[in-house]
Amino acid sequence: MGLENENKHTVLQPKYIPTPEKWRNEDLTLTWLGHAGFLINFHGTKILIDPALYDKIGITPIGNYTLGVKRYVQSPLPATQIGQVDLLICSHAHTDHFDYPTLRHFQSAKTSVFTAKNTKQLWDGMSFQSIDEIQWGEEKQFGALKVKAIEGRHWGARLPWNKEMQANSILISKNGVNLFFGADTGYTEAIQQQLREVDIDLAIMGIGAYSPKSFEAHHATPEQAIQMAEEIGAKKILPMHWGTFKLSQECIDEPIKRFNLAMSGKLDKIAIQDIGATWIKS
Ligand SMILES: [Zn+2]
Numbered sequence: 232m233g234l235e236n237e238n239k240h241t242v243l244q245p246k247y248i249p250t251p252e253k254w255r256n257e258d259l260t261l262t263w264l265g266h267a268g269f270l271i272n273f274h275g276t277k278i279l280i281d282p283a284l285y286d287k288i289g290i291t292p293i294g295n296y297t298l299g300v301k302r303y304v305q306s307p308l309p310a311t312q313i314g315q316v317d318l319l320i321c322s323h324a325h326t327d328h329f330d331y332p333t334l335r336h337f338q339s340a341k342t343s344v345f346t347a348k349n350t351k352q353l354w355d356g357m358s359f360q361s362i363d364e365i366q367w368g369e370e371k372q373f374g375a376l377k378v379k380a381i382e383g384r385h386w387g388a389r390l391p392w393n394k395e396m397q398a399n400s401i402l403i404s405k406n407g408v409n410l411f412f413g414a415d416t417g418y419t420e421a422i423q424q425q426l427r428e429v430d431i432d433l434a435i436m437g438i439g440a441y442s443p444k445s446f447e448a449h450h451a452t453p454e455q456a457i458q459m460a461e462e463i464g465a466k467k468i469l470p471m472h473w474g475t476f477k478l479s480q481e482c483i484d485e486p487i488k489r490f491n492l493a494m495s496g497k498l499d500k501i502a503i504q505d506i507g508a509t510w511i512k513s
């Protein structure tokens with residue numbers, strides 16, 4: 232089976248191990264957990280986005296047993312070390328962004344969930360303080376934090392017939408600081424149109440899963456991701472969705488090589504580019 236060949240590699244240790252217990256509530260601090268997963272302390276609000284922290288992603292036919300592809304680099308923090316978060320955000324229901332074993336781990340009566348339109352039923356059987364859908368153009372308040380769903384160019388179906396499920400890109404704002412999480416999207420001008428009035432401090436952009444060419448419509452190339460970040464005037468860019476799970480034909484490190492080449496001359500604009508690295512905006 233192809234999958235077995237794909238899964239023969241050893242899982243590497245991340246270069247950096249973050250220390251969220253030392254993060255200050257006055258700052259916006261985040262770390263990349265690999266693929267599209269981020270742990271964020273946004274001025275005191277603890278947020279997890281699209282976490283998939285175990286060794287595999289894919290379908291989970293029985294309990295937490297996962298049939299799918301294996302990570303190339305281990306999560307810099309195991310789920311057990313992250314503790315309880317205030318807000319769990321899932322951009323869309325694809326298995327690399329919506330990982331049942333990880334989501335089940337973070338169940339808590341003190342944790343709220345924002346999930347894409349028509350995906351609430353996927354959370355059935357899990358227990359959280361609240362589970363709210365958020366649809367394109369909608370903004371939800373969470374204390375002093377605001378989360379807005381942005382329409383990118385992707386699709387949200389968990390299974391092929393789940394056509395009603397939306398896929399969100401996400402704007403997160405607090406105290407005048409704005410973070411854009413592109414999630415999965417192909418190149419689209421729609422993003423800049425929706426963010427025209429917003430001063431973006433950091434754009435987290437997917438740069439992988441664009442090959443074969445037919446994938447590019449829904450997963451931007453590194454150059455297209457940079458273009459979108461520039462079009463929204465992002466002060467910093469953080470490249471994600473590469474180097475963790477191989478979901479497409481390009482080599483595992485091709486996206487970051489192309490990204491760095493396209494960013495030459497403006498490397499100071501890159502927030503971080505290693506799994507486990509920490510970025511602070513004080
Ligand atoms: Zn996706």
Ligand SMILES: [Zn+2]
Pocket residue numbers: 267325327328415472
């Ligand atoms: Zn994805």
